[in-house]
Amino acid sequence: MDAAVDASTPLYQRIAAQIEAAIASGAMRAGARLPSVRQLAQQHAVSISTAQQVYRCLENRGVAEARPKSGYFVAPRAPVLPEPLLDLRMEAPSLVNMDQVLQEFLWIVNDPLAVPSFHAQPARSLLPEAKLQALMAAVNRRHPEYASRCQMEGSAALRQEIARRAVGSGVTLRPDEIVVTNGGLEAVYLALRSVAAAGDTIALESPTYFHLLQVIESLGMRALEIPSHPRDGISLEALELATRESGAVKACVLLPNFPNPMGSLMPVERKRALVQLMAERRITLIESDIYGELYFGEQRPPVLKSFDPEADVILCSAFTKTVAPGYRIGWVAPGRHFLKTQALKFRTSVACPMVTQEVLAQFIADGGYEHHLRRLRAALKTQMHQMVDAVARHFPMGCRMSLPQGGMMLWIELPRHVDSREVFALARLEHIGVAPGAAFSTTRRFDHFIRLQYGEPFTAQTEAAIRRLGQIVERLAKNLPSTPLAREPDATLHV
Incomplete structure:
Protein backbone atom coordinates (compact mmCIF):
# COMPACT_ATOMS: atom_id res chain seq x y z
CA MET A 1 0.00 0.00 0.00
CA ASP A 2 1.32 3.44 -0.90
CA ALA A 3 1.82 5.54 2.21
CA ALA A 4 1.27 8.70 0.18
CA VAL A 5 -2.51 8.88 0.45
CA ASP A 6 -4.59 12.06 0.42
CA ALA A 7 -7.44 13.25 2.61
CA SER A 8 -10.04 11.69 0.31
CA THR A 9 -8.74 8.22 1.16
CA PRO A 10 -10.94 6.41 3.70
CA LEU A 11 -9.73 6.86 7.26
CA TYR A 12 -9.08 3.15 7.87
CA GLN A 13 -6.83 3.01 4.77
CA ARG A 14 -4.85 6.03 5.95
CA ILE A 15 -4.23 4.40 9.33
CA ALA A 16 -3.30 1.13 7.62
CA ALA A 17 -0.86 3.04 5.38
CA GLN A 18 0.85 4.56 8.43
CA ILE A 19 1.28 1.13 10.03
CA GLU A 20 2.55 -0.40 6.80
CA ALA A 21 5.07 2.43 6.37
CA ALA A 22 6.37 1.82 9.90
CA ILE A 23 6.77 -1.88 9.15
CA ALA A 24 8.52 -1.21 5.84
CA SER A 25 10.97 1.14 7.58
CA GLY A 26 12.04 -1.62 9.96
CA ALA A 27 10.52 0.05 13.01
CA MET A 28 8.42 -3.08 13.52
CA ARG A 29 9.90 -6.41 12.52
CA ALA A 30 8.32 -9.69 11.48
CA GLY A 31 6.54 -11.36 14.39
CA ALA A 32 6.17 -8.17 16.45
CA ARG A 33 2.84 -7.78 18.24
CA LEU A 34 0.60 -5.01 16.93
CA PRO A 35 -1.75 -3.01 19.18
CA SER A 36 -5.02 -4.73 20.02
CA VAL A 37 -8.14 -3.60 18.18
CA ARG A 38 -9.20 -1.62 21.25
CA GLN A 39 -5.76 -0.02 21.66
CA LEU A 40 -5.64 0.91 17.99
CA ALA A 41 -9.08 2.50 18.24
CA GLN A 42 -7.97 4.55 21.26
CA GLN A 43 -4.66 5.60 19.68
CA HIS A 44 -6.37 6.98 16.58
CA ALA A 45 -9.64 8.07 18.19
CA VAL A 46 -11.71 5.87 15.92
CA SER A 47 -14.42 3.28 16.47
CA ILE A 48 -13.81 -0.42 17.09
CA SER A 49 -15.28 -1.21 13.68
CA THR A 50 -12.86 1.17 11.97
CA ALA A 51 -9.92 -0.41 13.81
CA GLN A 52 -11.12 -3.82 12.66
CA GLN A 53 -11.24 -2.53 9.08
CA VAL A 54 -7.62 -1.39 9.45
CA TYR A 55 -6.48 -4.88 10.38
CA ARG A 56 -8.57 -6.53 7.69
CA CYS A 57 -6.91 -4.21 5.18
CA LEU A 58 -3.44 -5.09 6.50
CA GLU A 59 -4.27 -8.81 6.44
CA ASN A 60 -5.41 -8.57 2.82
CA ARG A 61 -2.14 -6.89 1.96
CA GLY A 62 -0.17 -9.65 3.69
CA VAL A 63 1.33 -7.15 6.14
CA ALA A 64 -0.38 -8.37 9.32
CA GLU A 65 -1.62 -11.75 10.48
CA ALA A 66 -4.19 -12.67 13.12
CA ARG A 67 -3.48 -15.42 15.65
CA PRO A 68 -6.39 -16.99 17.52
CA LYS A 69 -6.73 -15.61 21.06
CA SER A 70 -3.42 -13.74 20.68
CA GLY A 71 -4.14 -10.70 18.54
CA TYR A 72 -2.45 -9.24 15.48
CA PHE A 73 1.23 -9.50 14.54
CA VAL A 74 3.51 -8.22 11.81
CA ALA A 75 3.42 -10.88 9.09
CA PRO A 76 6.68 -12.60 8.12
CA ARG A 77 8.50 -11.11 5.18
CA ALA A 78 9.52 -13.21 2.21
CA PRO A 79 13.16 -14.27 2.49
CA VAL A 80 15.66 -12.41 0.34
CA LEU A 81 18.04 -15.38 0.16
CA PRO A 82 17.44 -18.05 -2.50
CA GLU A 83 17.06 -21.69 -1.48
CA PRO A 84 20.06 -24.05 -1.56
CA LEU A 85 20.81 -25.78 -4.85
CA LEU A 86 20.23 -29.50 -5.40
CA ASP A 87 23.55 -31.34 -5.76
CA LEU A 88 22.90 -34.51 -7.80
CA ARG A 89 26.37 -36.02 -7.40
CA MET A 90 26.36 -39.52 -5.89
CA GLU A 91 29.07 -41.59 -4.28
CA ALA A 92 29.36 -45.34 -3.84
CA PRO A 93 27.86 -47.00 -0.73
CA SER A 125 8.39 -22.66 27.68
CA LEU A 126 6.56 -24.22 24.71
CA LEU A 127 6.04 -27.59 26.39
CA PRO A 128 3.19 -28.52 28.79
CA GLU A 129 5.42 -29.44 31.72
CA ALA A 130 2.94 -28.42 34.44
CA LYS A 131 0.11 -30.43 32.90
CA LEU A 132 2.30 -33.50 32.46
CA GLN A 133 3.55 -33.17 36.05
CA ALA A 134 -0.04 -33.15 37.35
CA LEU A 135 -0.92 -36.18 35.24
CA MET A 136 2.22 -37.96 36.44
CA ALA A 137 1.20 -37.48 40.07
CA ALA A 138 -2.30 -38.78 39.35
CA VAL A 139 -1.01 -41.87 37.52
CA ASN A 140 1.43 -42.63 40.33
CA ARG A 141 -1.39 -42.44 42.87
CA ARG A 142 -3.62 -44.76 40.87
CA HIS A 143 -0.91 -47.20 39.85
CA PRO A 144 1.91 -47.40 42.41
CA GLU A 145 2.71 -50.85 41.00
CA TYR A 146 4.24 -49.24 37.90
CA ALA A 147 7.34 -48.51 39.97
CA SER A 148 8.00 -52.22 40.55
CA ARG A 149 6.93 -53.86 37.28
CA CYS A 150 6.51 -53.21 33.60
CA GLN A 151 4.50 -54.56 30.70
CA MET A 152 6.61 -55.73 27.79
CA GLU A 153 3.87 -55.07 25.25
CA GLY A 154 3.55 -51.46 26.43
CA SER A 155 0.57 -49.40 27.51
CA ALA A 156 -2.64 -50.52 25.82
CA ALA A 157 -4.09 -47.04 26.35
CA LEU A 158 -1.14 -45.35 24.61
CA ARG A 159 -1.19 -47.75 21.68
CA GLN A 160 -4.91 -47.09 21.31
CA GLU A 161 -4.32 -43.33 21.18
CA ILE A 162 -1.46 -43.73 18.69
CA ALA A 163 -3.73 -45.78 16.43
CA ARG A 164 -6.52 -43.22 16.76
CA ARG A 165 -4.27 -40.29 15.83
CA ALA A 166 -2.70 -42.21 12.94
CA VAL A 167 -5.96 -41.78 11.02
CA GLY A 168 -5.09 -38.08 10.63
CA SER A 169 -1.91 -39.01 8.77
CA GLY A 170 -3.83 -41.18 6.32
CA VAL A 171 -3.09 -44.62 7.75
CA THR A 172 -5.12 -47.22 9.65
CA LEU A 173 -3.26 -49.00 12.45
CA ARG A 174 -4.39 -51.53 15.03
CA PRO A 175 -3.19 -51.03 18.61
CA ASP A 176 -1.89 -54.60 18.72
CA GLU A 177 0.47 -54.00 15.77
CA ILE A 178 2.29 -51.11 17.48
CA VAL A 179 5.53 -51.61 19.43
CA VAL A 180 6.37 -48.90 21.98
CA THR A 181 10.05 -47.94 21.96
CA ASN A 182 12.59 -45.82 23.83
CA GLY A 183 12.39 -42.83 21.51
CA GLY A 184 12.26 -42.60 17.74
CA LEU A 185 15.86 -43.70 17.25
CA GLU A 186 15.25 -47.11 18.86
CA ALA A 187 12.23 -47.49 16.57
CA VAL A 188 14.44 -47.03 13.49
CA TYR A 189 17.14 -49.24 15.01
CA LEU A 190 14.67 -52.09 15.51
CA ALA A 191 13.27 -51.61 12.01
CA LEU A 192 16.73 -51.79 10.44
CA ARG A 193 17.65 -54.92 12.40
CA SER A 194 14.38 -56.53 11.36
CA VAL A 195 15.02 -56.24 7.63
CA ALA A 196 18.78 -55.91 7.10
CA ALA A 197 22.11 -57.28 8.32
CA ALA A 198 25.74 -56.19 8.54
CA GLY A 199 27.15 -55.46 5.12
CA ASP A 200 23.78 -54.56 3.58
CA THR A 201 23.36 -51.20 1.85
CA ILE A 202 20.82 -48.74 3.25
CA ALA A 203 19.66 -45.85 1.06
CA LEU A 204 18.85 -42.60 2.83
CA GLU A 205 18.35 -38.97 1.98
CA SER A 206 21.37 -36.69 2.04
CA PRO A 207 21.93 -34.69 4.16
CA THR A 208 20.46 -36.74 6.97
CA TYR A 209 20.20 -36.88 10.76
CA PHE A 210 23.64 -37.72 12.18
CA HIS A 211 22.30 -40.14 14.80
CA LEU A 212 20.76 -42.16 11.98
CA LEU A 213 24.20 -42.41 10.41
CA GLN A 214 25.53 -43.57 13.78
CA VAL A 215 22.89 -46.31 13.98
CA ILE A 216 23.87 -47.56 10.52
CA GLU A 217 27.51 -47.44 11.60
CA SER A 218 26.81 -49.46 14.78
CA LEU A 219 25.05 -52.18 12.75
CA GLY A 220 27.93 -52.54 10.29
CA MET A 221 25.71 -51.55 7.36
CA ARG A 222 26.66 -49.41 4.38
CA ALA A 223 25.09 -46.01 3.76
CA LEU A 224 24.11 -44.90 0.26
CA GLU A 225 23.35 -41.20 0.37
CA ILE A 226 20.72 -40.08 -2.16
CA PRO A 227 20.66 -36.36 -3.09
CA SER A 228 17.70 -34.47 -1.65
CA HIS A 229 16.06 -31.18 -2.53
CA PRO A 230 15.73 -28.63 0.31
CA ARG A 231 12.05 -28.12 -0.56
CA ASP A 232 10.75 -31.42 -2.00
CA GLY A 233 12.97 -34.01 -0.32
CA ILE A 234 14.74 -37.02 -1.81
CA SER A 235 15.36 -37.11 -5.55
CA LEU A 236 13.25 -39.94 -6.95
CA GLU A 237 15.30 -39.87 -10.13
CA ALA A 238 18.52 -40.46 -8.22
CA LEU A 239 16.87 -43.15 -6.06
CA GLU A 240 15.52 -44.91 -9.15
CA LEU A 241 18.98 -44.95 -10.70
CA ALA A 242 20.65 -46.20 -7.50
CA THR A 243 18.25 -49.11 -7.07
CA ARG A 244 18.12 -50.47 -10.64
CA GLU A 245 20.39 -53.40 -9.83
CA SER A 246 18.43 -56.06 -7.94
CA GLY A 247 19.69 -56.50 -4.39
CA ALA A 248 21.94 -53.44 -4.49
CA VAL A 249 19.88 -51.77 -1.75
CA LYS A 250 18.29 -53.70 1.12
CA ALA A 251 16.23 -50.95 2.72
CA CYS A 252 15.54 -47.24 2.44
CA VAL A 253 15.21 -44.96 5.51
CA LEU A 254 13.42 -41.66 4.93
CA LEU A 255 11.86 -38.72 6.77
CA PRO A 256 9.50 -37.32 4.12
CA ASN A 257 7.94 -34.72 6.44
CA PHE A 258 10.27 -31.91 7.64
CA PRO A 259 13.46 -33.93 8.29
CA ASN A 260 16.47 -32.82 10.26
CA PRO A 261 18.36 -30.85 8.95
CA MET A 262 16.60 -29.61 5.78
CA GLY A 263 12.95 -29.35 6.83
CA SER A 264 11.74 -30.37 3.36
CA LEU A 265 8.28 -31.74 2.57
CA MET A 266 7.85 -34.39 -0.12
CA PRO A 267 4.82 -33.65 -2.33
CA VAL A 268 1.98 -36.17 -2.14
CA GLU A 269 2.38 -37.50 -5.69
CA ARG A 270 6.09 -38.06 -5.16
CA LYS A 271 5.31 -39.95 -1.96
CA ARG A 272 2.95 -42.19 -3.88
CA ALA A 273 5.53 -42.76 -6.61
CA LEU A 274 8.25 -43.49 -4.05
CA VAL A 275 6.21 -46.19 -2.30
CA GLN A 276 5.35 -47.78 -5.65
CA LEU A 277 9.02 -47.76 -6.75
CA MET A 278 10.22 -49.41 -3.55
CA ALA A 279 7.43 -52.02 -3.73
CA GLU A 280 8.29 -52.89 -7.34
CA ARG A 281 11.94 -53.36 -6.43
CA ARG A 282 11.17 -55.23 -3.20
CA ILE A 283 13.07 -52.75 -1.05
CA THR A 284 11.72 -52.26 2.46
CA LEU A 285 10.87 -48.65 3.21
CA ILE A 286 11.45 -47.44 6.77
CA GLU A 287 9.71 -44.14 7.44
CA SER A 288 10.32 -41.85 10.41
CA ASP A 289 7.50 -39.34 10.90
CA ILE A 290 8.87 -37.78 14.07
CA TYR A 291 8.25 -34.22 12.78
CA GLY A 292 5.01 -34.89 10.89
CA GLU A 293 2.78 -33.16 13.47
CA LEU A 294 4.77 -29.91 13.21
CA TYR A 295 3.31 -28.66 9.94
CA PHE A 296 2.67 -24.99 9.18
CA GLY A 297 0.00 -25.47 6.53
CA GLU A 298 -3.71 -26.17 6.83
CA GLN A 299 -3.49 -29.97 6.73
CA ARG A 300 -1.28 -32.59 8.27
CA PRO A 301 0.86 -34.15 5.53
CA PRO A 302 0.21 -37.86 4.92
CA VAL A 303 2.78 -40.50 5.76
CA LEU A 304 4.33 -42.81 3.17
CA LYS A 305 2.58 -45.75 4.81
CA SER A 306 -0.78 -44.31 3.73
CA PHE A 307 0.14 -45.34 0.17
CA ASP A 308 1.24 -48.84 1.19
CA PRO A 309 -1.30 -51.61 0.41
CA GLU A 310 1.19 -54.42 1.08
CA ALA A 311 2.06 -53.46 4.70
CA ASP A 312 5.75 -53.35 3.78
CA VAL A 313 6.39 -49.77 4.90
CA ILE A 314 7.63 -49.68 8.50
CA LEU A 315 6.34 -46.51 10.19
CA CYS A 316 8.29 -45.03 13.12
CA SER A 317 7.57 -41.96 15.23
CA ALA A 318 7.95 -40.52 18.73
CA PHE A 319 6.71 -37.86 21.14
CA THR A 320 10.22 -36.52 21.75
CA LYS A 321 9.94 -33.56 19.36
CA THR A 322 6.39 -32.51 20.13
CA VAL A 323 5.54 -32.83 23.82
CA ALA A 324 7.98 -34.62 26.15
CA PRO A 325 11.63 -34.94 25.00
CA GLY A 326 12.68 -36.36 28.37
CA TYR A 327 10.13 -39.18 28.36
CA ARG A 328 11.89 -40.84 25.41
CA ILE A 329 8.69 -42.49 24.19
CA GLY A 330 8.52 -43.60 20.57
CA TRP A 331 6.81 -46.32 18.57
CA VAL A 332 7.03 -48.44 15.47
CA ALA A 333 4.32 -50.06 13.32
CA PRO A 334 6.32 -52.80 11.56
CA GLY A 335 3.53 -54.21 9.39
CA ARG A 336 4.40 -57.73 8.26
CA HIS A 337 7.68 -57.51 10.19
CA PHE A 338 5.87 -57.24 13.52
CA LEU A 339 6.88 -60.53 15.17
CA LYS A 340 10.58 -60.07 14.46
CA THR A 341 10.50 -56.42 15.56
CA GLN A 342 8.69 -57.29 18.79
CA ALA A 343 11.20 -60.05 19.58
CA LEU A 344 14.10 -57.67 18.95
CA LYS A 345 12.52 -55.10 21.25
CA PHE A 346 12.29 -57.65 24.06
CA ARG A 347 15.95 -58.61 23.57
CA THR A 348 17.18 -55.02 23.19
CA SER A 349 15.52 -53.05 26.01
CA VAL A 350 12.66 -55.30 27.24
CA ALA A 351 10.09 -52.54 27.81
CA CYS A 352 9.48 -48.83 28.29
CA PRO A 353 8.39 -47.13 31.54
CA MET A 354 4.65 -47.54 32.05
CA VAL A 355 4.20 -44.32 34.02
CA THR A 356 5.26 -42.03 31.19
CA GLN A 357 3.27 -44.05 28.65
CA GLU A 358 0.11 -43.71 30.73
CA VAL A 359 0.70 -39.99 31.23
CA LEU A 360 0.97 -39.44 27.47
CA ALA A 361 -2.07 -41.63 26.82
CA GLN A 362 -4.15 -39.55 29.24
CA PHE A 363 -2.83 -36.28 27.82
CA ILE A 364 -3.83 -37.32 24.30
CA ALA A 365 -7.22 -38.77 25.31
CA ASP A 366 -8.20 -35.60 27.20
CA GLY A 367 -7.56 -33.40 24.17
CA GLY A 368 -4.56 -31.71 25.78
CA TYR A 369 -2.15 -32.97 23.14
CA GLU A 370 -4.11 -31.57 20.21
Missing part, protein backbone atom coordinates in the same frame (compact mmCIF):
# COMPACT_ATOMS: atom_id res chain seq x y z
CA SER A 94 30.32 -46.98 2.15
CA LEU A 95 30.71 -48.00 5.74
CA VAL A 96 29.92 -45.07 7.99
CA ASN A 97 32.85 -43.42 9.74
CA MET A 98 31.61 -40.24 11.38
CA ASP A 99 33.80 -37.16 11.33
CA GLN A 100 35.48 -35.89 14.49
CA VAL A 101 33.45 -32.69 14.11
CA LEU A 102 30.33 -34.65 15.07
CA GLN A 103 31.95 -35.82 18.29
CA GLU A 104 32.87 -32.24 19.10
CA PHE A 105 29.29 -31.16 18.39
CA LEU A 106 27.86 -33.86 20.66
CA TRP A 107 30.25 -32.87 23.47
CA ILE A 108 28.98 -29.29 23.47
CA VAL A 109 25.31 -29.90 22.65
CA ASN A 110 24.21 -29.34 26.27
CA ASP A 111 25.84 -25.91 26.58
CA PRO A 112 23.30 -24.05 28.80
CA LEU A 113 24.49 -20.66 27.53
CA ALA A 114 24.02 -21.42 23.84
CA VAL A 115 21.72 -19.06 21.91
CA PRO A 116 20.03 -20.49 19.96
CA SER A 117 20.28 -23.87 21.64
CA PHE A 118 22.22 -26.69 19.99
CA HIS A 119 19.26 -29.00 20.75
CA ALA A 120 16.70 -29.43 17.96
CA GLN A 121 13.63 -29.48 20.16
CA PRO A 122 11.03 -26.99 21.43
CA ALA A 123 11.95 -24.71 24.32
CA ARG A 124 10.66 -25.69 27.75
CA HIS A 371 -4.53 -28.20 21.96
CA HIS A 372 -0.81 -28.14 22.74
CA LEU A 373 0.10 -28.98 19.12
CA ARG A 374 -1.95 -26.08 17.77
CA ARG A 375 -0.12 -23.64 20.04
CA LEU A 376 3.26 -25.23 19.31
CA ARG A 377 2.79 -25.13 15.54
CA ALA A 378 1.78 -21.47 15.66
CA ALA A 379 4.83 -20.61 17.79
CA LEU A 380 7.25 -22.56 15.59
CA LYS A 381 5.89 -20.96 12.43
CA THR A 382 6.41 -17.49 13.90
CA GLN A 383 9.88 -18.37 15.18
CA MET A 384 10.84 -19.80 11.81
CA HIS A 385 9.93 -16.58 10.02
CA GLN A 386 11.76 -14.52 12.62
CA MET A 387 14.89 -16.65 12.22
CA VAL A 388 14.64 -16.52 8.42
CA ASP A 389 14.26 -12.75 8.57
CA ALA A 390 17.30 -12.38 10.85
CA VAL A 391 19.51 -14.60 8.69
CA ALA A 392 18.45 -12.72 5.55
CA ARG A 393 19.42 -9.42 7.18
CA HIS A 394 22.70 -10.44 8.79
CA PHE A 395 24.32 -13.04 6.52
CA PRO A 396 26.52 -11.96 3.61
CA MET A 397 25.76 -12.21 -0.10
CA GLY A 398 26.31 -15.63 -1.58
CA CYS A 399 24.39 -17.49 1.13
CA ARG A 400 21.28 -19.55 0.45
CA MET A 401 18.58 -20.69 2.83
CA SER A 402 15.68 -23.12 3.04
CA LEU A 403 12.14 -21.96 3.87
CA PRO A 404 10.66 -24.89 5.82
CA GLN A 405 6.97 -25.73 5.73
CA GLY A 406 7.20 -27.35 9.16
CA GLY A 407 9.57 -28.77 11.75
CA MET A 408 12.31 -26.85 13.56
CA MET A 409 15.33 -26.68 11.23
CA LEU A 410 16.80 -24.01 8.99
CA TRP A 411 19.36 -25.28 6.45
CA ILE A 412 21.78 -22.62 5.22
CA GLU A 413 24.26 -22.85 2.36
CA LEU A 414 27.35 -20.68 2.79
CA PRO A 415 29.78 -19.55 0.09
CA ARG A 416 31.48 -22.76 -1.11
CA HIS A 417 34.92 -21.95 0.29
CA VAL A 418 33.56 -21.36 3.83
CA ASP A 419 34.08 -24.49 5.95
CA SER A 420 31.25 -25.22 8.40
CA ARG A 421 33.83 -26.70 10.78
CA GLU A 422 35.47 -23.31 11.12
CA VAL A 423 32.12 -21.59 11.56
CA PHE A 424 31.21 -24.08 14.29
CA ALA A 425 34.59 -23.76 16.02
CA LEU A 426 34.31 -19.96 16.20
CA ALA A 427 30.61 -19.84 17.02
CA ARG A 428 30.88 -22.31 19.91
CA LEU A 429 33.41 -19.99 21.58
CA GLU A 430 30.70 -17.34 21.57
CA HIS A 431 28.00 -19.80 22.76
CA ILE A 432 26.13 -19.63 19.46
CA GLY A 433 24.28 -22.90 18.80
CA VAL A 434 25.01 -23.81 15.20
CA ALA A 435 25.47 -27.32 13.80
CA PRO A 436 28.10 -27.85 11.09
CA GLY A 437 26.81 -29.33 7.83
CA ALA A 438 29.76 -31.71 7.85
CA ALA A 439 28.01 -33.68 10.63
CA PHE A 440 25.03 -34.60 8.43
CA SER A 441 26.83 -36.67 5.82
CA THR A 442 29.67 -39.13 5.38
CA THR A 443 30.71 -37.17 2.27
CA ARG A 444 32.25 -33.70 2.07
CA ARG A 445 29.44 -32.17 -0.01
CA PHE A 446 27.86 -30.29 2.92
CA ASP A 447 31.03 -28.87 4.44
CA HIS A 448 29.83 -25.37 3.49
CA PHE A 449 26.38 -25.74 5.09
CA ILE A 450 25.13 -25.06 8.62
CA ARG A 451 21.93 -25.90 10.49
CA LEU A 452 20.12 -23.58 12.85
CA GLN A 453 17.11 -24.58 14.93
CA TYR A 454 14.23 -22.27 15.83
CA GLY A 455 12.55 -24.24 18.60
CA GLU A 456 12.86 -21.37 21.07
CA PRO A 457 11.11 -17.98 21.19
CA PHE A 458 13.04 -15.38 19.22
CA THR A 459 14.57 -12.79 21.57
CA ALA A 460 17.02 -9.92 21.50
CA GLN A 461 19.70 -12.47 22.45
CA THR A 462 18.79 -14.54 19.41
CA GLU A 463 18.99 -11.47 17.21
CA ALA A 464 22.45 -10.68 18.59
CA ALA A 465 23.59 -14.28 18.08
CA ILE A 466 22.47 -14.35 14.44
CA ARG A 467 24.12 -10.99 13.81
CA ARG A 468 27.36 -12.31 15.31
CA LEU A 469 27.10 -15.53 13.32
CA GLY A 470 26.64 -13.54 10.12
CA GLN A 471 29.80 -11.60 10.95
CA ILE A 472 31.72 -14.84 11.46
CA VAL A 473 30.55 -16.16 8.10
CA GLU A 474 31.39 -12.88 6.38
CA ARG A 475 34.91 -12.87 7.81
CA LEU A 476 35.53 -16.41 6.65
CA ALA A 477 34.01 -15.64 3.26
CA LYS A 478 36.48 -12.76 2.89
CA ASN A 479 39.36 -14.96 4.13
CA LEU A 480 39.98 -12.68 7.07
CA PRO A 481 41.73 -14.06 10.20
CA SER A 482 39.52 -16.70 11.88
CA THR A 483 39.57 -15.29 15.40
CA PRO A 484 36.66 -14.71 17.81
CA LEU A 485 35.00 -11.38 17.16
CA ALA A 486 35.05 -8.68 19.79
CA ARG A 487 31.71 -8.35 21.51
CA GLU A 488 29.64 -5.29 20.85
CA PRO A 489 28.27 -3.58 23.96
CA ASP A 490 24.64 -4.24 22.94
CA ALA A 491 25.16 -7.83 21.75
CA THR A 492 25.13 -9.75 25.03
CA LEU A 493 24.42 -13.44 24.45
CA HIS A 494 24.23 -14.64 28.05
CA VAL A 495 21.31 -14.75 30.43
